[in-house]
Structure formats: structure tokens, C-alpha cells
Amino acid sequence: MSVGTAFHPRTAPLNRKMQWREWSGYYASSVYADAHDIEYNAVREAAALIDVSPLYKYRVTGPDAPRLVDRVITRDATKLRVGGVFYTPWCDEHGKVIDDGTVHRLGETEYRWTAADPQYRWLTMNARGLDVHVEDETEAIAAVALQGPFSRAVLEAATGESFADLRYFRRRAATLGDVDVDVSRTGYTGDLGYEVWIPADRAVEAWDALMAAGGDYGIRPAGMLALDVVRLEAGLILLEVDYTSARHALNPEQSYSPAEIGLGRLVDLEAADFVGKLALRREAEKGGPARRLVGIALDWYGIEGLYSAQDLPPAISANVDRSAVPVFAPRGGQIGKLTSHGWSPILKQAIGLASVPAAYEPAGSKLQVEWTVEGRRGRVDATVVPLPFLDLDRKRA
Numbered sequence: 001m002s003v004g005t006a007f008h009p010r011t012a013p014l015n016r017k018m019q020w021r022e023w024s025g026y027y028a029s030s031v032y033a034d035a036h037d038i039e040y041n042a043v044r045e046a047a048a049l050i051d052v053s054p055l056y057k058y059r060v061t062g063p064d065a066p067r068l069v070d071r072v073i074t075r076d077a078t079k080l081r082v083g084g085v086f087y088t089p090w091c092d093e094h095g096k097v098i099d100d101g102t103v104h105r106l107g108e109t110e111y112r113w114t115a116a117d118p119q120y121r122w123l124t125m126n127a128r129g130l131d132v133h134v135e136d137e138t139e140a141i142a143a144v145a146l147q148g149p150f151s152r153a154v155l156e157a158a159t160g161e162s163f164a165d166l167r168y169f170r171r172r173a174a175t176l177g178d179v180d181v182d183v184s185r186t187g188y189t190g191d192l193g194y195e196v197w198i199p200a201d202r203a204v205e206a207w208d209a210l211m212a213a214g215g216d217y218g219i220r221p222a223g224m225l226a227l228d229v230v231r232l233e234a235g236l237i238l239l240e241v242d243y244t245s246a247r248h249a250l251n252p253e254q255s256y257s258p259a260e261i262g263l264g265r266l267v268d269l270e271a272a273d274f275v276g277k278l279a280l281r282r283e284a285e286k287g288g289p290a291r292r293l294v295g296i297a298l299d300w301y302g303i304e305g306l307y308s309a310q311d312l313p314p315a316i317s318a319n320v321d322r323s324a325v326p327v328f329a330p331r332g333g334q335i336g337k338l339t340s341h342g343w344s345p346i347l348k349q350a351i352g353l354a355s356v357p358a359a360y361e362p363a364g365s366k367l368q369v370e371w372t373v374e375g376r377r378g379r380v381d382a383t384v385v386p387l388p389f390l391d392l393d394r395k396r397a
Contacts, residue, residue, distance in 0.1 A: 002027050005053035006142035006203035010211075014221050021224060023054040024116075029223040037318060037345060039226035043189050044346055046218035047148040049210060050227055052188075052195065053203075055101075057138045058113040058123060064130035065109045072126050073103060074258060074280070076271035080105050085169045085184050088266055089258045090122075095279030096246035096255035098122060099239060100263065104171050104184060112182075112197070114143075116239040117247070126275065142203035146210060147193030147230075149394055150217040155183070155194055158213035163194070168396045176209040188227065190234025192394040228320040232351065233344050235295055235388035237261055241322045242293065242339040242353050257283055260355070262293040262387065291336065292361040295387040296327075298341070298350035298369060302380035306373045316343045316350060327354050328368040328379060335360070338369055344389060351389050352382075360384060 002022050004012065011029055019030040028051065033039055042048040060068060070077035073088040080086050082105050089100040101115040113119065123134045146155060155163050159174050163183070166172060171184035179202040187193035198206045211219060231238065239245060242261060249255040257280060258267050269281050283289055304314040320342035327336040341352030352369070360367060365384040370377055 005051055006198075006200040007051045007053060007144065007207050009204055010207045011051055011221060015223075019223070023224070024056065026054040028054060029221070031223040031225050032221045035318070036223060036225035036229070039220055039222035040229050040345060042218065042220040042222055043148050043191060043226060043230050045149065046220070047146065047150040047154045047214050048220055048222035048226070049207070049214070050145040050147065050222050051143075052145050053142045053200075055138075055143060056115045056118055056136075057141050057143070057197075058115075058119060059135045059137050060111040060113055060123070060132060061109060061135070062130075062132035063109055064127075064132045065111055068123070068127050068130055068132045068134075069103060069111055069113075070272050071130075071274055072123065074263075074267040074271075074274055074276070076268045077103075078272075082107060083170055083172060085171050085186055087169070087186075089261075089263050091258070091274075091276030091280070092246045093276055093279065094246070094255070095257050095276040095283060096249070097243060097258055097261065097263070098246050100237070102184075102186060104182075106171075106182070117245055140200055142198045142200045142206075143195055144198070144203075144207065144210070145187050145189070145193060145195050147187050147189045147191050147222075149192055150214075150219075151191075151193050154210060154214040154217050154219055155196075157216075158209045166194075176206045179206050179209070181206060188234075188236055189230040190236065190388055190390055190395055191230065191392055192397065225319055228322075228340075229318075229342060229345070232320050232340055232342055232353070233346065233388070233390040235262070235353070237263075237293070237353070238322070238340065242355075257289055259283065260289045260291055260293065264288070288358060290358055291355050292358050293339075294354055294356055294361055294365075294384045295389055296338070296352050296354050296367060296369070296382040297385045297389075298352065299381040299383075300350060303350065303371060306371055306376075306378040306380070309378075310374055310376065312373065318343060325352075326370040327356055327382075328370070329360075330366050330368055330381075335367075341369075347389060349389075351385075354382075356384075
């Protein structure tokens with residue numbers, strides 16, 4: 001049975017249509033407004049609050065905490081300074097991704113680790129022989145994403161201090177009223193934004209402070225449907241949609257290395273030995289994996305033509321489609337799959353993430369995607385384009 005997050009006393013009354021979904025055992029709002037495009041616009045044009053409390057959160061402490069982080073993540077953990085945040089995958093011994101998330105360095109021997117899936121067992125297994133303590137603080141820490149071009153102004157108004165010096169993927173402590181919080185310059189929207197980490201028993205007070213400060217900036221709560229659109233525009237992957245965790249894979253084809261899901265840049269083979277390093281080195285020596293995750297732009301006129309053939313007006317769902325869709329070589333057989341696809345309101349383009357052979361990775365490569373209209377399958381031309389689809393300067397400003 002799902003339960004409400006620490007913000008539920010505030011989010012529940014706002015969700016007037018009672019559109020909830022389950023996220024790791026919690027209620028997560030699909031949409032608050034009549035349509036999620038209103039919330040999408042808040043992210044891209046004003047400011048939005050997104051409850052991300054269901055993320056799994058772990059506190060790693062002790063003399064050997066740096067060694068545990070270095071042992072697990074694929075990046076060089078010695079480069080993560082106090083006050084910094086790493087986005088990183090971590091792998092099993094075969095070099096296949098278990099999950100991806102963030103690691104925040106709170107002190108010399110203290111970290112906060114976030115993940116989409118439970119990681120307590122994996123962290124404690126790899127802590128064997130180390131003087132380190134792993135604490136699951138998922139329920140103790142609430143989290144809200146404050147995202148959008150006015151997010152900094154809202155945060156400064158709520159805290160009474162400047163955040164102009166908090167750079168991309170950095171963090172620092174702050175105070176919302178009399179609530180002690182931790183603020184990281186991170187998010188899942190590809191926009192200017194912050195994530196605020198709050199003691200669960202003070203979550204409602206922090207929510208109220210942010211909403212009150214955001215009143216002059218058009219702040220709105222945003223749900224999962226809007227978040228799905230902005231994360232796709234940003235080219236950000238989603239566990240169990242764009243790839244399968246190695247722990248959940250039923251066969252080798254369902255396991256993915258970092259380079260197969262667009263995270264190869266986050267693998268440092270010169271770092272200390274981490275789990276899966278040998279397998280990833282062997283993969284690199286062979287020229288990389290056989291399949292790659294790419295961004296594609298779909299031909300709208302092709303979509304329109306399939307509808308016209310059945311005397312129907314063209315249509316595309318405003319929601320991101322997370323179902324796997326076949327991808328074909330031009331005038332050939334199936335070579336891969338579309339993992340996430342949908343309509344980008346700001347780009348005025350149908351876009352998607354696709355897993356395809358390495359030969360089709362270069363930008364400009366031509367593909368075809370299956371498209372079904374009234375039960376009749378057709379094909380739509382598509383072109384590989386660079387990721388992210390939307391790269392806003394303010395995200396890093």
C-alpha cells in the first residue's frame with residue numbers, strides 16, 4: 001500500500017483531480033492542474049516545486065567512507081570535494097549498470113547517496129572490511145526540486161541569502177525560516193534548478209516557505225507527467241524505461257553498460273579499482289559496446305501521412321510514451337527500440353531516446369520508427385540528433 005510523502009498534507013489538497021501514481025511505495029502526483037502543460041510551462045518559464053521524496057537516500061559516514069564511494073562508483077571519487085555533487089552510475093562485476101544517481105559530499109568522511117532503486121544491500125556488501133556506516137534515511141529526509149528560470153530568485157527570497165555563487169553540481173547548507181536544509185544545484189529537468197533536502201518532520205514548513213516566496217514568480221507544484229516531458233527534452237534517462245537495472249535483468253540482453261545508455265563519459269578507467277572496472281576496460285578495448293543510446297527526431301510529416309491515409313487528423317499524445325517501440329534500418333529490418341518518446345512543446349518536435357547499433361550513433365544517421373494509427377502499423381522516418389535535445393545556458397549559469 002502506498003503512503004503519502006512528508007509533503008502530502010500540502011500536495012494532497014492541491015491534487016484536486018486525485019491523479020496519483022505509485023513511486024517506490026509513495027503517492028506521487030501525476031498532475032495537479034487540469035493539464036500538465038501548465039506545469040511544464042512553470043518549469044520552463046517560471047518556477048515549479050516537484051516532490052522527489054520517494055528517491056532512496058543513504059548517508060555514508062566513517063573513516064573509510066571515501067574508500068566505499070571509490071569502490072562503487074565508476075567516476076574517480078577522489079575528485080569529489082566537500083561541497084560537490086557527482087552524478088554517476090554504478091555497476092556489477094560484469095560492468096552492467098545497477099542504477100544511476102547522485103553522490104553529495106557533505107564532509108571529509110560523510111556523503112549523501114541518492115538512487116532510484118534500493119541500494120542498502122549493495123552498499124553494505126561493498127563496505128565489507130571497511131570502517132564505514134551506511135544509514136537508510138529515505139523516510140527521514142524529504143526532498144523537493146525547485147526548478148525553472150526563477151528558481152534562484154525564489155530560493156533567495158525564501159532563505160534571505162544569495163545563491164549566485166552556488167555552481168552547477170555543488171551544494172551547501174541553508175535555512176528556510178528556522179528549518180535547516182541542504183541545497184544542491186541539481187535536478188532532473190535540464191533547466192536552472194535546485195534540490196532541497198529537508199528533515200521530514202519539517203517538510204511542510206519548508207514547502208510553505210518556498211510557495212510563499214514563489215508567489216511573485218508564478219510558482220506552481222508540478223507532477224510526474226510534466227517532469228517526464230522536461231527530462232526527455234534534457235535527454236535524461238529513466239531506470240526501467242530507458243534501461244533495465246542489472247539486478248532486474250532476466251537475460252544478458254537486458255543488461256546495459258554505461259556506454260550503452262549514454263553514460264560512458266562518466267566512466268574513469270584511470271580511477272582506483274571499482275566494481276566492474278575490468279569488464280568495462282575490456283569493453284573499451286574492443287571499441288565499445290555494440291549498441292548505443294541516441295536521441296532521435298521523428299518526421300512530423302510522416303506521422304501526419306499515416307493519419308491522413310485513414311482520413312484522420314494528425315495527433316500525438318502530450319504524455320511521454322514509455323513503451324518500447326521497434327526501430328528499423330531505412331527500408332530494412334528491426335535494429336533496435338525506442339525507449340521513451342513524446343512531443344516537445346518548446347522544440348515543436350517529436351523526439352525520443354533509442355537503443356540502436358553503434359553504426360547508427362553518428363548524428364544525421366537515418367532510421368525508421370514504428371507508428372501505429374487505429375491498430376494499423378506504419379513507419380515514420382527519423383534522424384539521429386545530438387543529446388540533449390534542449391541545452392539551456394541557464395542550467396549551468
